[in-house]
Each structure stands twice: as structure tokens, then as C-alpha cells.
Amino acid sequence: xxxxxxxxxxxxxxxxxxxxxxxxxxxxxxxxxxxxxxxxxxxxxxxxxxxxxxxxxxxxxxxxxxxxxxxxxxxxxxxxxxxxxxxxxxxxxxxxxxxxxxxxxxxxxxxxxxxxxxxxxxxxxxxxxxxxxxxxxxxxxxxxxxxxxxxxxxxxxxxxxxxxxxxxxxxxxxxxxxxxxxxxxxxxxxxxxxxxxxxxxxxxxxxxxxxxxxxxxxxxxxxxxxxxxxxxxxxxxxxxxxxxxxxxxxxxxxxxxxxxxxxxxxxxxxxxxxxxxxxxxxxxxxxxxxxxxxxxxxxxxxxxxxxxxxxxxxxxxxxxxxxxxxxxxxxxxxxxxxxxxxxxxxxxxxxxxxxxxxxxxxxxxxxxxxxxxxxxxxxxxxxxxxxxxxxxxxxxxxxxxxxxxxxxxxxxxxxxxxxxxxxxxxxxxxxxxxxxxxxxxxxxxxxxxxxxxxxxxxxxxxxxxxxxxxxxxxxxxxxxxxxxxxxxxxxxxxxxxxxxxxxxxxxxxxxxxxxxxxxxxxxxxxxxxxxxxxxxxxxxxxxxxxxxxxxxxxxxxxxxx
Numbered sequence: 031x032x033x034x035x036x037x038x039x040x041x042x043x044x045x046x047x048x049x050x051x052x053x054x055x056x057x058x059x060x061x062x063x064x065x066x067x068x069x070x071x072x073x074x075x076x077x078x079x080x081x082x083x084x085x086x087x088x089x090x091x092x093x094x095x096x097x098x099x100x101x102x103x104x105x106x107x108x109x110x111x112x113x114x115x116x117x118x119x120x121x122x123x124x125x126x127x128x129x130x131x132x133x134x135x136x137x138x139x140x141x142x143x144x145x146x147x148x149x150x151x152x153x154x155x156x157x158x159x160x161x162x163x164x165x166x167x168x169x170x171x172x173x174x175x176x177x178x179x180x181x182x183x184x185x186x187x188x189x190x191x192x193x194x195x196x197x198x199x200x201x202x203x204x205x206x207x208x209x210x211x212x213x214x215x216x217x218x219x220x221x222x223x224x225x226x227x228x229x230x231x232x233x234x235x236x237x238x239x240x241x242x243x244x245x246x247x248x249x250x251x252x253x254x255x256x257x258x259x260x261x262x263x264x265x266x267x268x269x270x271x272x273x274x275x276x277x278x279x280x281x282x283x284x285x286x287x288x289x290x291x292x293x294x295x296x297x298x299x300x301x302x303x304x305x306x307x308x309x310x311x312x313x314x315x316x317x318x319x320x321x322x323x324x325x326x327x328x329x330x331x332x333x334x335x336x337x338x339x340x341x342x343x344x345x346x347x348x349x350x351x352x353x354x355x356x357x358x359x360x361x362x363x364x365x366x367x368x369x370x371x372x373x374x375x376x377x378x379x380x381x382x383x384x385x386x387x388x389x390x391x392x393x394x395x396x397x398x399x400x401x402x403x404x405x406x407x408x409x410x411x412x413x414x415x416x417x418x419x420x421x422x423x424x425x426x427x428x429x430x431x432x433x434x435x436x437x438x439x440x441x442x443x444x445x446x447x448x449x450x451x452x453x454x455x456x457x458x459x460x461x462x463x464x465x466x467x468x469x470x471x472x473x474x475x476x477x478x479x480x481x482x483x484x485x486x487x488x489x490x491x492x493x494x495x496x497x498x499x500x501x502x503x504x505x506x507x508x509x510x511x512x513x514x515x516x517x518x519x520x521x522x523x524x525x526x527x528x529x530x531x532x533x534x535x536x537x538x539x540x541x542x543x544x545x546x547x548x549x550x551x552x553x554x555x556x557x558x559x560x561x562x563x564x565x566x567x568x569x570x571x572x573x574x575x576x577x578x579x580x581x582x583x584x585x586x587x588x589x590x591x
Contacts, residue, residue, distance in 0.1 A: 036118050040461050043118075046125040047454035051480045053132035054450050055487025058144045059085055060495035061518075061534045062439035063488075065511035065542070067401050068500030070314050071428040072435075074493065078397035081492070082485035084436050088443020089481030090474070104149050104172070105156030105163050107466060114460045119585055120155045121453035127151030127578025128449070131570065136491055139498045140566030143533030144449045146175055150571035152453075154579025158586065172571070179567050182521060182532035183540025190517025190541035194548050197427070197509050202419045211423040212271060215430075216263030222430045222516060224256040226437045229519055266290035267429075273298070275422050280308035284429075314424045314507050319410040320363055320403045363403050366395040396490040401497050408556075409502065415554035416505030416546075427508040434515045441519075442534065447480045499538060502559045504546035517541040539563050 059081050066072040072080070110117035128144075128151045135142045153172060156163045163172065197218075201210045231248055266287050273293040274282045281303035282293065292298045370391035377384040404410075455472055500506060506514075518537035525532040539560070546555045 036115055036461060039118050039122050040457060043122040043125055043454050043457050046122065046129045047450055048479065048483060050125055050129040050132065050450040051447075051483035052487040053129060053136055053491075054144045054446060055081070055085060055484035055489075056491035057132055057136045057140075057142060057487075057495055058446055058535065059439060059442060059484060059488040060141065060492045060499060061538045062435050062442055062515070063492075064496045064499035064538065065506055065514045066431055066435045067496050068506035069428075069431065069508045069511040070312060070316070070402065071431050071508050071511060074397045074399065074401055074496070077496075078489045078492075080436060081439060081488040082482075084439035085443040085484040085488070086478075086481035088440040089447040089484060090477050091444075104152045105161045109156075109159055109161035110466050114464060114466050116159065116586075117460050117466050118457040120159055120161075120582060121457040123158075123578045123582040123585065124148065124151040124155045125450075125453045126581055127154060127574045127576075128453075130577045131574040134573075135566060135570070136494055138566075139494045139562075140569070141495045141498050141535045141539070141563055142566045142570045143535050144446055145533055146178075146567075146570050147574045148449045148452065149175055150574035151578035153571070154575030154577070155582045157575070158579040158582035175571065178525075178532045178536060179564070182525065182536040183543065185524065185532075186518050186521040186537040186540035187544030187547070189520045189544070190513045191544035191548050193517050194510060194513035194545045197513065198548060202423060202509060207420050207423045208275075211420075211426045212268065212275075215271070215426045216260055216267060218427070218430050218512075219263045219267065219433075220256045220260035222434055222512075223259040224252045225516060225519060225523075226434065227255040228252050229437065229441055229523055269293040271426065274310060275425065278310050280304060280310050281306050311421050311425045314421055315418050315505075318403045318413065318501060319407070320405050363400045365400075366391055366398050369398065370394070396488075396493055399493045401493050401500060404502070408558075412554060412556045413501065413505040415551045416507075416549050419507065419509065424508045427512045431508050431512040431515060434512065434519065438515060438519055438534075443481060443484055447477065447484065451476055451480050498559070498563065499535075499542070503539070503542045503556050504549075504554055506542075510545045514538065514541040514545050517544065533567075536567060 062084075063072065063077045063081060067074060067077055107117075110120065128148045131147055131151070132142070132144065135147075149172070153163050155161075201207050201214060204210050228248065228251075231243065231251060266289075269290055270282065270284075270287045270293055273279050273286075281300055283302075283304050285302070286293065286300060289298060289300075370387050374381070374384045374387040379385075451472060455476070459471075460466055504510075515538070518534060518541040521537045521541070522532060522534060525537075543555055543560060
């Protein structure tokens with residue numbers, strides 16, 4: 031007989047599960063795309079659509095069909111064995127603590143770990159229920175979570191700095207960087223695909239462990255992907271880049287890559303051509319500072335290492351990159367309120383045009399906000415410390431960056447969907463079976479809901495974390511963004527093999543700092559923003575624990591008739 035008297039708790043947990051999934055998307059999905067937006071590789075609307083697709087695919091197609099309901103075994107289940115109703119209550123309180131803290135953190139712009147959020151909530155619930163909590167050093171223990179605050183960023187910083195150094199000294203700062211970039215970019219594409227293939231083999235929840243799968247098979251897959259993608263890059267990708275960047279043919283877009291060798295002809299057959307007078311390469315170093323009264327801060331020239339006037343350096347960088355790239359003037363930031371609401375503000379609230387304006391504002395405000403420009407003179411000074419490289423060479427790295435961002439997002443959807451769905455699955459299964467369940471089948475319809483809400487959360491509120499993790503830390507460019515994302519991915523892979531509960535948020539922040547320090551100038555990092563982000567990590571465990579634990583304590587000790 032199902033525990034029908036607790037149906038109201040199941041209803042509340044279901045609502046909290048939806049909120050938790052939505053806020054998980056608003057906060058954690060930005061990890062995959064923040065550097066792509068900051069580097070101007072992708073726009074916010076593009077990232078919004080991509081995140082809806084990649085998170086849904088990750089959650090539904092690759093998400094675990096069996097959920098460990100007690101995340102990382104952080105609390106003992108024995109305390110609830112004789113009272114299934116208490117487990118339903120505990121999971122509801124944990125879901126409340128997680129959803130509430132994620133909502134608060136996102137509104138404040140804190141990029142926090144959703145895994146550590148649910149761990150903190152479970153710890154608080156466990157303490158309130160007098161259930162043993164795993165404090166000592168063990169897989170997924172509280173001590174390991176605390177240690178990851180330092181381990182994850184340091185590892186990611188090292189890997190990303192190493193990756194960027196190969197691009198910096200091997201391509202960007204050489205005598206003819208564009209020629210070298212055209213020669214070497216197929217190897218970067220192949221290497222990126224090989225690392226991401228390994229990421230999928232190791233990280234997808236439904237896949238066998240590396241030991242079960244076999245190291246030989248894994249190496250075979252990685253090498254096969256590397257050499258296969260290397261061949262495809264030389265056959266199809268390089269002719270596309272030659273036509274677009276060497277010939278300056280703005281009609282050519284990414285969807286013309288399948289034409290391959292045909293693009294080497296004088297007049298290739300081009301389907302759906304773009305405008306012939308369009309921009310070939312954008313300025314990836316366009317000044318993000320919007321203040322019209324800013325002073326001309328110094329900027330470092332990548333060739334000589336000498337300081338020069340910011341405006342002069344900006345124009346010089348463009349001239350070196352491509353004569354077709356013209357520096358643009360600073361633009362005033364147009365907010366969604368001005369774009370959608372202001373034109374009809376003189377109309378009555380019931381007017382159809384006014385209602386349509388409100389509808390557009392509601393649906394599009396999250397993906398039409400400016401996340402690159404800023405009005406902070408201190409951040410402008412930080413950006414001015416970064417070296418400026420050839421825009422055409424930077425453009426070569428945009429394709430690797432988009433690929434790594436999409437697959438990182440798919441991996442996030444497959445792994446982190448359990449953070450929101452785990453407590454709900456425990457409560458729902460216990461409610462139906464009338465007994466405590468620690469491993470339960472995850473309904474596909476629940477994964478569909480969670481996958482949609484992950485993408486929707488980013489669509490509406492992801493801009494807050496995009497701003498925090500993007501160029502608020504340092505000057506970002508495609509080569510830097512690519513190194514940051516791949517360095518973070520490698521760190522997550524390594525930590526997974528070592529059994530360390532690292533967060534992708536922490537890895538990405540550390541990787542960004544590692545790349546920034548490759549400017550060999552500590553002033554190229556916005557340390558205030560790093561301190562702000564780090565404070566969010568430290569607050570996550572106690573705040574989520576207090577929120578979940580206090581509600582659990584009040585529920586267990588509430589007087590009743």
C-alpha cells in the first residue's frame with residue numbers, strides 16, 4: 031500500500047524538483063558557455079538555443095537510468111529504514127535547501143557547484159535527523175568536498191596554462207602566426223575531439239567503467255577519433271578556412287565545410303551564400319568598456335612587449351589581423367527593457383501591442399542582455415594588461431571552442447541532472463513502494479522534464495553567471511577560451527579517475543585564472559572577482575545545509591494534535 035497520506039509532500043517535492051532543475055540550469059550550465067560568450071565566439075541567443083538542445087540531449091539520451099538517491103553516500107540510510115515517511119520528508123527538505131540556495135546564489139551572481147549544493151543540503155538534513163554524516167576522508171566525503179575548493183582550481187589552472195602555452199609560443203607569438211595556425215589547427219581539432227571522446231567514454235553514467243571497458247579499447251577509440259578527425263580536418267576544414275580567411279570570401283559560412291576541396295576552386299559552387307560584402311572576421315578584442323570618459327589605459331603589444339595607448343593598440347591589432355576587419359566604435363548598452371518595453375510604455379496595459387511587448391520581454395530578456403560590455407574602469411585596466419593577437423588566428427580557435435562547449439554541456443546534462451532528480455526519485459520511489467529505496471529506476475519522463483528545465487533555466491537567468499565567469503575575470507579571446515574549456519574538461523576527467531568530487535564551476539574558474547596568468551602579469555586577473563567567486567564556494571555547504579537542516583528540524587519537532 032502506498033504512503034498515500036504523504037502525497038502532499040510528494041507534490042511539494044515535485045515543485046521543488048522543478049525549481050532545482052531550473053536553477054541548476056541557470057547557474058551550472060553557464061560553465062560550458064561562459065568563455066564562448068566572453069570571447070565573442072557565440073552570442074547569447076545562439077548559446078540559449080544550443081543549451082536547450084545540448085542539456086536536453088545529455089539528460090535524456092545519456093542521463094543515468096538508475097539514480098543514487100543519497101548523493102555520494104554522504105549520509106547513512108539506516109536512520110530511515112524503519113520509517114519510510116521520514117525519508118520522504120528528508121528528501122523534500124534537501125530539495126528545498128538545494129533549490130533555495132541555488133536561487134539565492136544565482137540572483138547574486140555566485141557561480142556555485144550544484145553537486146556541492148545538494149551535498150550540503152543532505153548534510154544539514156542528516157544532522158537534523160541525527161543520521162551519521164561521512165566527515166572523514168573517503169569517496170565523496172565532506173572533507174573531500176572542502177579539499178576540492180583548492181585542488182580543482184589549481185589542477186585546472188595548470189592544465190589550461192599548459193594548453194594555452196602551446197598556442198601562445200607555438201602559434202600566436204611566432205613570426206607568421208596565421209600561416210602556422212592554418213597548418214596546426216587540424217591537430218587542435220583532432221586533439222579536442224579525442225579528449226572529448228575520452229570524456230564521454232569515462233563520464234557518461236550508463237557507460238561501463240574504464241576497467242570494465244578496457245584500457246585497450248579506450249586507447250583505440252581515442253586514437254581512432256584523433257586520426258579520423260585529423261584526416262577530415264585536412265580534407266574539409268582547411269579548404270573552408272582558406273576560402274574564408276585567405277581569399278576573404280564572406281559568402282562562405284560554417285555550413286559550407288562539407289564542400290571541402292571544391293572550395294579551392296576559383297568559383298566554387300556555393301549553396302545558400304551569405305552576403306558578399308559581409309564581415310569575414312570580427313574583432314575579438316573590441317573594447318568592452320562602455321564609458322565614454324575612460325582614460326587611454328596602456329595595453330601590451332604581443333610582438334614587442336611594450337606598452338602603448340589602448341586605442342592605438344586596438345587599431346594596430348586589427349590592421350595586423352585582417353584589412354577587412356574595421357574597428358568599431360563603442361556602443362551604448364541597450365537593455366531588454368529599452369528594447370521591448372520602452373517603445374510601447376505610453377500605451378495602456380491592455381493594448382495588444384503592449385501585451386505583445388510584455389510577452390517578447392518575458393521570453394527573450396534572458397538571451398538579449400549584454401554579457402560582454404561593462405562599465406568598470408578597474409576591469410578595463412585588467413583587460414588592458416592582456417596581450418592582443420591576430421584576429422584571424424583567434425578565429426581559427428573558435429571552432430574548437432564551440433565544439434568543446436557543446437560537448438561539455440552534453441556531459442553536464444548527463445551527469446548533473448542527478449543532483450536535482452536524486453532526492454525527488456528517492457521520495458517518489460519510497461512513496462510508491464512503501465519502503466526505503468537507495469537505488470531506483472529514473473522515469474524517462476522525469477529526465478525529459480529535468481532536461482528541458484536545465485536548458486530553460488539558462489535561457490531565462492543564465493546571463494548572471496555568464497557575466498561572472500566570462501570576461502569579468504580577465505580579457506577573454508577564442509584561443510584563451512578554448513584552452514580554458516579544454517583544461518577544465520581534462521581536470522574533471524582526471525579528478526573522476528582519482529575519485530575527487532570536483533566541480534566544473536571550480537575547474538572553469540581555476541582554468542580561467544591559469545590562462546590569464548600566461549600574460550605573465552598578475553594584474554591581468556581581476557582578483558576581486560576571484561575572491562567573490564571563492565566566497566560563493568565556501569558559503570555553499572553551510573548555507574544549503576542550514577536551509578535544508580532547519581526545515582527538517584522544524585518539521586520533526588513541530589507540535590501537533
